[in-house]
Amino acid sequence: MTTQLITDGLQAQKQLDSGEPWAVKVRNRPQPGRDFDYDVAIVGMGYVGLPTALAHHVSGAKVLGFDISGKRIGDIKAREVDLLPTDHQRLASALASDSWTLSQESTDLSRAAAVIVCVPTPVDGHHVPDLSILASASRMVVQQAVAGQLILMTSTTYAGCTREMIVEPLRKRSLVPGADISVAFSPERINPGVSDFSIEDVPRVVGGYTSRCREAAVKLLASYTGTVHRTSGMEVAEMTKLLENTFRAVNIAMANEFAQACQVLDLPVQEVIDSAATKPFGFMPFTPGPGVGGHCIPCDPHYLLWQLRAHNMSLPVIAAAMEGIEQRPAQTVARCAQVLSNTGKGLLGSRVLVVGLAYKPDVADLRESPALQIIDKLIAAGADVAFYDHHFPESVTVNGKQIIGCAKPAEFNADLVLLHTRHAAADLSWINKETTVLDATYRAEELTHRVLL
Ligand SMILES: NC(=O)c1ccc[n+]([C@@H]2O[C@H](COP(=O)([O-])OP(=O)(O)OC[C@H]3O[C@@H](n4cnc5c(N)ncnc54)[C@H](O)[C@@H]3O)[C@@H](O)[C@H]2O)c1
Known part of the structure; x- marks a missing residue:
């Protein structure tokens, strides 16, 4: 057998795939095959990372949950986190087990066989991708990387990001991706607050730097997911997530x-959508609303638009869709003013109660929630605003102003109730025929006197 120095994992993989005899001789590099203390480490124990860590733990893995936020680690330990009931049960079992470790110590990452990155990838105030968190987490993961590991990126990002942030820096550390260490990308598909599909039931898409990298990731994901779809490369998997969102x-x-x-045509939009949804092919229903929130829909398309700008390319349909979505909170406030004026009032001095602050039902997640923009604009127009949302029992701060939560919404004596988000547990029985209601959820059919956004 000939022995040659191979510093490129792709080259090594090609030779492996071709069946040619080969060997990798690596100098000054940790050797694969070491024992690890943890099967998997999760970097970023947020809305995605925590349920992912719990799924691995349930599958029998020794799990290291890593987060830079001491508060987040403390909240997880205290079980004061926003999770589905099944995940709350999983967390209780995990915390009582010795195969579950929480850490803020980055050197612990080198003790894990697989490292999964799921830190936030938001946009800034100008809708430009803010890659600072992902870049910093990637630097740390690369710094702690050891031979024999799998690094699996799952944060939503632009096509080519895993190569730039993980593969190339690893190579600079003389760890050869595809030979010493595996690198892959698999987008997350968790839907917080929605129990219709368990994390185990949702198929995963995965692409590797080499096919051997991909298979290492497939093996990890298949430890708890029933279906794993392989792509030809990491960039295809990265682009898949951008297409989905x-x-x-x-x-x-x-x-x-x-x-x-x-x-304008005086037609019931929800009935139109429900009717179209009876078609068993070629149609998927989407519901209108006051805007979008969270860290997916308001952000991910901007990663694509931003990347294509560097190629002097615009995507007018997608750009127009994002502009349309972003205008919804302002349109909602304009509609509030219109509805109030129909009762002889204006926004100035009116009492407006916003029902449901979170960006979607059954989560305590305020990130990018349209309610925040709406409240800010209502206050700027002179309205007296409060909210009703059992996920936020007392008050929240919007643009530096403290907004008071109502435990007894009827006592607020609202001139206008804005239904923003409808949690399953929300009690709307206090709304009577005299209450002026603007339904931005389009779903409160039982309130026959409501006005639609
Ligand atoms: N939330 C969703 O519905 C959803 C669904 C699918 C995919 N995603 C994607 O998953 C990724 C994570 O999103 P999320 O909603 O879980 O974010 P999140 O804000 O809920 O949680 C991220 C966690 O990462 C931690 N963190 C930040 N920097 C870190 C670092 N350097 N090292 C370790 N931890 C760090 C934060 O303290 C936080 O606890 C994003 O790319 C998002 O677009 C989110």
């Missing part, structure tokens, strides 16, 4: 436009 953004923007069209 851009698809949602464009369709939500269209549902909003249909709602406006139906209002």
Whole structure:
């Protein structure tokens, strides 16, 4: 057998795939095959990372949950976290087991066989991707990387990011991706607050730097997921996630436009959507609303638009959809003013109660929630605003102003109730026929006197 120095994992993989005899001789490099203390480490124990860590733990893995936030680690230990009931049970078992460790110590990452990165990838105030968190987490993971590990990126990002942030820096550390260490990308598909599909039931898409990297990731994901779909490379998997969420953004923007069209034509938009949804092929229902929130739909399409700008390319349909979505909070406030004026009042001095602050039902997640923009604009217009949301019992701060939560919403004596988000447990029985209600959820059919956004 000939022995040659191979410093490129792709080259090594090609030779492996071709069946040629080969060997990798690596100087000054840790050797693979060491024993690890943890099967998997999760970097970023947030809305995605925590349920992912719990799924691995349930599958029998020794799990290291890593987060830079001491508060987050403390909240997880105290079980004061926003999770589905099944995940709360999983967390209780995990905390009582010796195969579950929480850490803020980055050197612990080198003791894990697999490292999964799931830190936030938001956009800034100008809708430009803010990659600072992912870049910093990637630097840390690369710094702690050891031979024999798998690094699996799962944060949503632009096509080519895993190569730039993980593969190339590893190579600079003389760890050869594809030979010494495996690198792959698999987008997350967790849907916080929604129990219709368990994490185990949702198929995963995965692409590797080499096919051997990919298979290492497939093995890890298949330890708890039933179906894993392989792509030809990491960039395909990265782009897949952008397509999934851009698809949602464009369709939500269209549902909003249909709602406006139906209002002008005096037609019930929800009935139109439900009727179209009886078609068993070629149609998927999307619901209009006051805007979008969270760290997916308002952010991910901007990663694509931003990346393509560097190629002097615009994507007008997607850009228009994002603009449409982003205008919804302002449109909602304008509609509030219109509805109040129909009762002889104006926003100035009116009492407006916003029902449901979170960006979607059954989560305590305020990130990018349209309610925050709406409240800010209502206050700027002179309204006296409070909210009702059992996930936020007392008060929240919006743009530096403290907004008071109502435990007894009827006592607020609202001139206008804005239904922003409808949690399953929300009690709306206090709303009577005299209450002026603007339904931005389009879903409170039982309130027959409501006005639609
Ligand atoms: N939330 C969703 O519905 C969802 C769904 C699918 C995919 N995603 C994607 O998953 C990724 C994570 O999103 P999320 O909603 O879980 O974020 P999150 O804000 O809920 O949690 C991220 C966690 O990462 C921690 N963190 C930040 N920097 C870190 C670092 N350097 N090292 C370790 N931990 C660090 C934070 O303290 C926080 O606890 C994003 O790319 C997002 O787009 C989110």
